Amino acid sequence: MSTRVESPAARPAPLGRTGRIWLGAFGLLIVLGLGAWIYQLTQGLIVTGMRDVVSWGLYIFTFAFFVGLSAGGLIMASGAEVFGVKSLRPLSRIGVLTAAACVAVAAITIIPDLGKAQRIWELVRYPQWSSPLIWDIIIITAYFVFAVVDLAVMTRRTTDPSKRARTLRVLAYIGLPTAVLLHSITAWIFGLQIARPWWNTSLLAPLFVTSAILSGTALITLVLLAARRFDRLDVAAETWRALCGLMAAAIAIDLFLVGSQYITILWGNVPRERAALDLVLPGGSWQWLFWAEWVVGGLVPFVLLVVPRWRTRPVLIGIASLLVLVGVYAFRIELVVGGMVKPLLQLPPGNAIGTYTPGETSFQFDGAYHPTWVEYAIVAGLMAFLALLITLGYRWLRSIDTSEVEE
Amino acid sequence: MAASATKRWGMVIDQNLCIGCWTCAVGCKEINNAPLGYWWNRILTTTPGETTGESSTAIADPASEAIDVPHGTFPALGLAYLPVACQHCEDAPCVKVCPVGATYRRDDGTVLVDFERCIGCRYCMAACPYGIRVFNWGEAEQPVDFTVGYGKDYYSDGRLVFTPDRPVGVVEKCTFCVERIDDDVQPFCVEVCPVGARIFGDLSDPDSEVAQLVEGSGATQLLPDLGTDPRVFYLPADRERNV
Numbered sequence: 001m002s003t004r005v006e007s008p009a010a011r012p013a014p015l016g017r018t019g020r021i022w023l024g025a026f027g028l029l030i031v032l033g034l035g036a037w038i039y040q041l042t043q044g045l046i047v048t049g050m051r052d053v054v055s056w057g058l059y060i061f062t063f064a065f066f067v068g069l070s071a072g073g074l075i076m077a078s079g080a081e082v083f084g085v086k087s088l089r090p091l092s093r094i095g096v097l098t099a100a101a102c103v104a105v106a107a108i109t110i111i112p113d114l115g116k117a118q119r120i121w122e123l124v125r126y127p128q129w130s131s132p133l134i135w136d137i138i139i140i141t142a143y144f145v146f147a148v149v150d151l152a153v154m155t156r157r158t159t160d161p162s163k164r165a166r167t168l169r170v171l172a173y174i175g176l177p178t179a180v181l182l183h184s185i186t187a188w189i190f191g192l193q194i195a196r197p198w199w200n201t202s203l204l205a206p207l208f209v210t211s212a213i214l215s216g217t218a219l220i221t222l223v224l225l226a227a228r229r230f231d232r233l234d235v236a237a238e239t240w241r242a243l244c245g246l247m248a249a250a251i252a253i254d255l256f257l258v259g260s261q262y263i264t265i266l267w268g269n270v271p272r273e274r275a276a277l278d279l280v281l282p283g284g285s286w287q288w289l290f291w292a293e294w295v296v297g298g299l300v301p302f303v304l305l306v307v308p309r310w311r312t313r314p315v316l317i318g319i320a321s322l323l324v325l326v327g328v329y330a331f332r333i334e335l336v337v338g339g340m341v342k343p344l345l346q347l348p349p350g351n352a353i354g355t356y357t358p359g360e361t362s363f364q365f366d367g368a369y370h371p372t373w374v375e376y377a378i379v380a381g382l383m384a385f386l387a388l389l390i391t392l393g394y395r396w397l398r399s400i401d402t403s404e405v406e407e
Numbered sequence: 408m409a410a411s412a413t414k415r416w417g418m419v420i421d422q423n424l425c426i427g428c429w430t431c432a433v434g435c436k437e438i439n440n441a442p443l444g445y446w447w448n449r450i451l452t453t454t455p456g457e458t459t460g461e462s463s464t465a466i467a468d469p470a471s472e473a474i475d476v477p478h479g480t481f482p483a484l485g486l487a488y489l490p491v492a493c494q495h496c497e498d499a500p501c502v503k504v505c506p507v508g509a510t511y512r513r514d515d516g517t518v519l520v521d522f523e524r525c526i527g528c529r530y531c532m533a534a535c536p537y538g539i540r541v542f543n544w545g546e547a548e549q550p551v552d553f554t555v556g557y558g559k560d561y562y563s564d565g566r567l568v569f570t571p572d573r574p575v576g577v578v579e580k581c582t583f584c585v586e587r588i589d590d591d592v593q594p595f596c597v598e599v600c601p602v603g604a605r606i607f608g609d610l611s612d613p614d615s616e617v618a619q620l621v622e623g624s625g626a627t628q629l630l631p632d633l634g635t636d637p638r639v640f641y642l643p644a645d646r647e648r649n650v
Contacts, residue, residue, distance in 0.1 A: 044575040045527075046545025055532040055542060115527020115542065115576025122507045122526055133506040133530055194633045195500060195536035343538040344630060347451035347489060348474045351538040356444030356548065363449075365472060 018230065023391065026384040033381015036374045037112050045115055047374045052354035053367030054340045058375040059113035061332040062382065063106055067140070067186045068212040068328060069219050069386075070102030071179040074147060076217060076246070078179065081172030087242040091220060092168075093154050093397055098219055100147035101389040103182075105382055107140050112378050132189045139182045146171075146178055155400050183208040196339035198276035201264075207257045207331075214250035215328040217243055218321040223390060225318045231398070237312070244317060247324060248305040255298050258331070275342040280334050285366065286341070289334040297327010341367045414515045415638070416583055417610035418597070419620045420490055422644040424604035427452065427475060427488035431596035431605065435492070438556040438584065438595035440571035442547035447539065447581040448492035448596060454478035454485030455645035487644040490605075492596070493518060493539050493581035494629055494637030501531035501540070510578075511566075516610075516638050517583050519568040525577035532578060536630050540580045547573040556595075561586040583607075610638070 015023070040047050050057045077095030080088035111117050127134045150171050158164050184205040190196070191204030221243050227233035262281075265273045279286045301320035303310075310316045343351045350363040427450055435441070435448040452474045477484040495518045501510045502518060509524040510531050532540045554571045561569040568585055584594035588607075592598075597605040608617035617640075620626060626640035 044543070044545040048544075051544065052532065052540070052542055053538070055529045110528075113528065115529070115578075116525065116574075117527075119507075119524070119526045122509075122524055126507045126509075126524065128506055128508040130503045131506040131530070133504065133528065137506075189530075190533075193500065193504075193534050194635075195534055340533070344536050345451065345491065345538055347453050348472050348476070349449070349451075350472070352444070352446035352449060352541070354444055354541045355544055356442075362444045362446065 023388065026388040026391070029384035030381050030388065033378045033384070036377035036381070040112065040374050040378070041117070046355065047372060049370045049372050049375065051364075051367070051369075053343060053351045053364050054337070054369040056113070056336050056340065057369055058371045058379050059109060061329065061336055062379050063109040063113070064186060064208075064332045064335070065215070065329050066102050066106035066109055066382075066386070067182065068208065068215045068332075070099045070106060070143070070147075071183050071209075071212040071216055073097075073102070073216045073220055074099035074143070074150075074175050075179045075213050076220065077150075078172040078175035081169055082176055085242065087236070087238040088246075090236075090239065091224070093151070094223060094394070095216075095220055096147050096150045096154065097393045097397060098216070098223060098390055099179075100144060100151060101386055101393060102216075102219075103140055103144045103147065105386040105389065107137075107144070108385075109379075109382055132185060132192060136185045136189055139178070139185050143178055143182050146175060150175060155397065179212075180209055183212045190335060190339065193339075195344065197270070197273045197344075198338040199335065201261055203257050203261055207254065210250055210254045210257060211328050211331055214247060214254055215325055217247050217250065218324040218328075221247070221317060221321040222325075223394065225314055225321070227394065228314065231394075240312065240314075240317060244305045244311040244320075247320070248302055251298055251302045251305070251324065251327075254331075255294065258293070272342075272344055275346070276338040279341055279366075280338055286334070286337055289330050289337070292330035293327050293334060297323050297325075297330055301327070337369065341369070343367070413611065414609045415611040416495070416515050416517055416588060417608065417617050417621065417638040417640065418495075418583070418594070419606045419617050419626060419640045419642060421604045421606070421620075421642040422455075422487050422489065423642065423646070424602045425450075425488040425490060426602055426604075428601065430599050430601055431490060434595050434599035435581070439569070439582075440549070440554050440556045440558065442549055442573060444548075445541050445579075447541060447579075448490060450474070451489040451491055452476065452478075453487050453489045455487045455643065489629075489641070490596075491537055491539060491629065492639075493583075494537055494635065494639045495581075495583060497636035497638065498634060500534040500536065500635060504530045504534040506530065513563065517585055517588070518580075519563065519566070519582055519585060520577070520579055521566040521568060522570050522574055522577055522579070523567045527576040527578065529578060536633050536635065540578050542578050543573045543575050546575060557586055559586075563589065 048057060073095035076088055077092040079085060080092060111120065114120060123134065123137060153164060153167050153171065187205040187208035190199040191201065193199050224233065224235055228235055262277060265277045278284050280289045281287065282290055301323040304316050304320040305311050345351065346365060350365040353362055353364055356362050429450050432446060432448045432450055436445065439447065441447065477486040479485050495516055499512055499518050502512050506528060507524055507526055509521045510518065512518050529542055532542060556571065558571050560567055563585055569582055587594060593607050597607045606616050606620060608615040610618050610621065612618055620642065621640050624642050625646045626642055628637045628640060
């Protein structure tokens with residue numbers, strides 16, 4: 001049945017000119033990102049736009065974003081098994097592949113954020129069990145191992161397909177809660193902090209799970225669209241329908257959860273919570289996040305994905321998926337910014353930033369954050385690395401003799 | 408030197424005495440050889456009755472973003488000072504989040520950072536409600552080309568909890584002048600305060616001045632509703648004077 005996704009001519013075409021440019025561009029970005037990281041290692045994090053008030057920035061947004069992308073794919077693959085969504089089952093292997101790639105790159109994304117990256121082994125030597133970060137590292141590792149095992153079972157040559165199907169089913173039952181846990185623990189890195197009212201909501205874990213399903217589905221949709229365009233992959237209409245429906249539902253739940261938080265803060269009108277919300281609401285200094293999340297990455301893709309005439313057109317599905325990713329990324333920025341720009345103590349002269357520039361104050365009321373080229377270069381490199389992994393992984397999957405692998 | 412198990416260090420700051428001169432903040436920089444832009448201790452301008460708790464999180468009137476400007480509308484003006492450094496919380500959020508235990512709490516209640524273990528993830532800065540932590544973003548810039556203050560490395564329980572030469576990429580903060588209190592000397596901010604607004608001592612000794620002030624003078628804590636239970640107490644400027 002999976003041959004609906006795998007075109008009958010099993011092997012992928014050898015890399016053409018487009019393919020070489022594609023991979024070359026990724027390679028170049030990775031080299032640039034590595035160069036920027038080495039530069040950052042020699043100077044310290046002073047070459048970033050972060051300071052003591054907004055002390056987490058682009059690296060952490062991107063980390064949370066990559067984690068989200070990863071669980072989406074696996075939730076989909078496992079959910080297809082557990083809940084018997086037949087139209088999604090053919091996507092299992094691509095889902096698990098992107099899950100493995102995304103979670104690996106997410107883990108790597110933490111490294112440039114560390115002030116002392118060379119001490120990273122201390123996480124293993126002196127783990128502090130009260131820290132959500134330790135639990136996140138454990139679940140990230142577990143999740144990666146799980147995805148690799150799952151992928152190995154899916155692609156291994158076997159003479160007993162029914163045994164493989166049983167194993168996959170068992171794995172799916174493990175995979176789904178693991179994925180939910182991955183998101184929840186990542187959310188709790190933020191959500192458990194009493195110092196940041198914007199984060200300190202029990203909605204955060206459900207929000208992370210929802211936005212993960214949303215962004216993960218969008219990523220897989222884009223991968224399929226690229227495969228369709230460059231590899232003449234044949235994807236069934238019902239698969240597109242399922243993907244569009246899943247994304248539309250996830251957008252709705254996501255905005256519902258974010259909206260509930262807005263309403264709670266607006267009605268309660270507690271100063272420390274209002275201060276954070278007012279930053280992102282229309283009229284605030286970070287209002288572009290509101291528009292990016294609610295309109296560009298919310299309303300517009302939602303309409304594109306639910307109007308029957310539009311959701312069958314691959315171009316529009318592709319645009320909707322891209323916008324969804326923009327919206328989810330905006331949500332990650334909104335989370336970190338809303339939590340950090342307005343520290344709790346808002347009294348003159350403000351909060352110290354930890355660096356000194358002649359003629360400028362070392363204190364800020366509203367934390368300022370402008371990412372530098374170093375941060376952009378490193379994040380671009382990481383994104384290119386992810387795209388490279390997915391591209392090569394896809395080609396590897398396609399090179400496997402599908403007639404034998406598939407049920 | 409190891410922390411004394413019987414002591415529980417605490418500090419009381421009398422806001423009725425504080426004149427907002429920043430001597431403690433500058434003294435702190437001096438004793439700790441703090442580079443340019445580093446403030447372990449800062450003096451916030453506030454108004455009596457709006458010193459701690461929820462109301463202190465109200466956004467300051469834009470006309471009063473400068474220090475030393477009375478808050479309020481004439482004639483209802485008020486001026487008070489709130490010196491803020493590490494609160495050495497009993498239930499310290501920074502200690503709970505540190506993934507490697509680099510930030511830890513000694514038996515005497517002093518919250519310290521191990522300069523040799525910190526991996527620079529800055530999770531503690533995200534977790535601290537008081538915004539008192541300082542990160543070494545780059546190579547330290549000093550106003551003078553020689554070391555000032557204590558000037559040596561200081562180890563407690565084998566851990567480097569103070570160094571005048573800042574390693575790039577680690578977090579640091581107020582240590583209650585650990586190298587001094589372990590030697591039975593007052594923290595430097597207490598010693599340099601020209602009006603004696605800072606009182607430091609052993610909270611576990613009921614006869615100590617800090618313990619008596621905390622017990623009998625209506626002492627408050629900063630952002631008490633968060634439940635961090637700081638070991639720094641404030642005697643509010645508008646309190647009933649206990650003569």
